[in-house]
Amino acid sequence: MTPTQPIPSSYQPIDAINGAGLYKQIIGDGNEAYLQVIDLGKIQIDQLVGEVTSRGIDEGKYYQGEGKYDSPFFKMKLFSEVSDEYQKLDADSVFTIINCSFFEQYQSSSQLSFPIKLNGTVITGGSSPYGPIAQPKDKFYRNIHLKALVWDDNSAYITDYNPATGAPLSDRSVKNAIVSYQYSDHPAKVFGGNQKNRYHLISTLDKDGINGDELLLIMTVNKATIDEAADLLRKLSVRGDIITIDGGISTYLFNGRVGNITLPQSVNLKDNPEFRSLPHYLGFRYRSKKNM
Numbered sequence: 001m002t003p004t005q006p007i008p009s010s011y012q013p014i015d016a017i018n019g020a021g022l023y024k025q026i027i028g029d030g031n032e033a034y035l036q037v038i039d040l041g042k043i044q045i046d047q048l049v050g051e052v053t054s055r056g057i058d059e060g061k062y063y064q065g066e067g068k069y070d071s072p073f074f075k076m077k078l079f080s081e082v083s084d085e086y087q088k089l090d091a092d093s094v095f096t097i098i099n100c101s102f103f104e105q106y107q108s109s110s111q112l113s114f115p116i117k118l119n120g121t122v123i124t125g126g127s128s129p130y131g132p133i134a135q136p137k138d139k140f141y142r143n144i145h146l147k148a149l150v151w152d153d154n155s156a157y158i159t160d161y162n163p164a165t166g167a168p169l170s171d172r173s174v175k176n177a178i179v180s181y182q183y184s185d186h187p188a189k190v191f192g193g194n195q196k197n198r199y200h201l202i203s204t205l206d207k208d209g210i211n212g213d214e215l216l217l218i219m220t221v222n223k224a225t226i227d228e229a230a231d232l233l234r235k236l237s238v239r240g241d242i243i244t245i246d247g248g249i250s251t252y253l254f255n256g257r258v259g260n261i262t263l264p265q266s267v268n269l270k271d272n273p274e275f276r277s278l279p280h281y282l283g284f285r286y287r288s289k290k291n292m
Contacts, residue, residue: 011035015257019043020095020284022255025232029223031196033232034253034261036096036218038284039207041154043095046214047118047176048082051076060125061133062146062179063115064166069125073109078262078278083254086283093286094256098218099264100198101178102139102246102282104128110279114146114179115161117169126179130187132163133153137149144185147243149202150177153287155212156204158241161225180243183230189246194225198251198262201229203238213240219254222262250278 007013011023014034021044023035038045052072060069079099087094102113104127113128129137136142148161148168152175159168161179169177183201188194200220204213217238222227230242253262264276 007035007037007118014261015095015255017095017286019286022075022096027221027224027232029196030125031221031223031228033224033229034220035236036216036220036284038216038218040151040156040214040216041213042287043284044153044287045151045176046086046283046285047100047116047178048077048086048097048283049116049118049123050109050279056111056127059111061127062131062161062163063122063125064162064170068111069115069122071111071125071127072123073105073111074108074279075239076107076279078277079252079260079281080190081277082281083260086165086285087256089285091256095284095286096256097252097254097283098220098245099250099252099278099280100282102128102180103279106276112280115166115169116179116280117174117177120172120175122166122169131263135289138191139279140190145182145243146179147182148177148179149176149243151216152176153266155214156216157213158202158204158243178245180245183226183242183244186226186244189226196223196225196228196229197220197248199224199226199229199247200244200245201226201233203233203242204240204243205236207240214285220262222250222251246278246280249276252278252281273274 054073056071059071063069111127114126
C-alpha cells in the first residue's frame with residue numbers, strides 16, 4: 001500500500017492489479033471486511049447516476065444556501081443494470097463498483113441527500129433533513145460539519161464542506177466531489193446506538209511521503225459498528241478524516257473478476273424479494289490499458 005505500511009497479512013487478496021487492490025479480512029462474529037486501495041494516478045473514478053426525472057427546482061438545502069439550488073430526482077437503477085452498462089465501456093478495465101450517495105426516498109426516483117459535483121457541474125443541492133439546516137429533523141444536526149471528498153487524476157482529499165458558499169465544490173478547479181457525513185455523525189451512530197450493520201467508509205492516504213494523498217481507501221463491512229469499521233482504517237495508518245457513504249441495505253460491492261460480493265437488499269424482503277435499485281454509484285476502472 002505504501003513503502004512503510006504494506007497491507008497486513010490478515011487481509012487476503014481477492015483481486016490485485018496495477019493501481020488497485022481488493023482484499024478481504026475475516027474479523028469474527030460473522031463480520032467480513034473488504035478493503036479497496038485505489039491509486040488515483042492509475043485508476044479512474046466514474047460517478048454513475050440515474051437520469052433526471054424531475055428538476056426539484058429550488059429544493060436544494062446544502063449548496064450556497066437553503067432553497068437556492070435545485071435538488072433533482074434521479075432514476076433509481078438496478079445494480080445489475082448499472083454493472084452491465086459499466087462493463088460495456090470495456091469489461092476488461094472494470095475493477096469495482098459500489099453504491100455511493102445517501103438518499104431517503106424509495107420510489108422509482110429519488111433526490112440525493114447532499115451535494116455532488118460531476119465533471120465540473122454541481123448536479124444537486126441535496127435534500128436531507130439530517131444536516132446543518134435551519135430546522136433539521138434533530139437538533140444534533142444543526143451545527144455538524146459535513147465533509148467533502150474531492151478527487152482528480154492524481155490525488156484526493158477530505159475537507160469541511162461549507163453549505164453557505166458551496167466550498168470546495170464551488171471552486172472551479174474541483175471537477176468531481178461528493179458531500180457526506182463524517183463517520184461519527186452518521187444517523188446510525190447518533191440515533192441507532194452504533195449497532196452492527198453494513199457500512200462503506202472512505203479515507204485517503206499518502207503513498208510516497210510527498211505532499212498530497214494519492215490513495216483512496218474504501219472499507220466495506222457486513223457486520224460491524226461504524227466505529228469498528230473506522231478503527232480498521234486507523235490501523236492502516238489513516239490519520240485524516242473518514243467519511244461514510246450510503247450503507248445498510250443499500251450496500252453494494254462488485255468486482256470485475258469475481259462478480260457480485262455484497263448485494264443491495266429490498267426494503268421489505270418478505271413482500272418484495274427483488275434487490276432494490278439505487279440512484280448513485282461509483283465505478284473504478286483503468287484509466288487506460290497502458291496501466292495494465
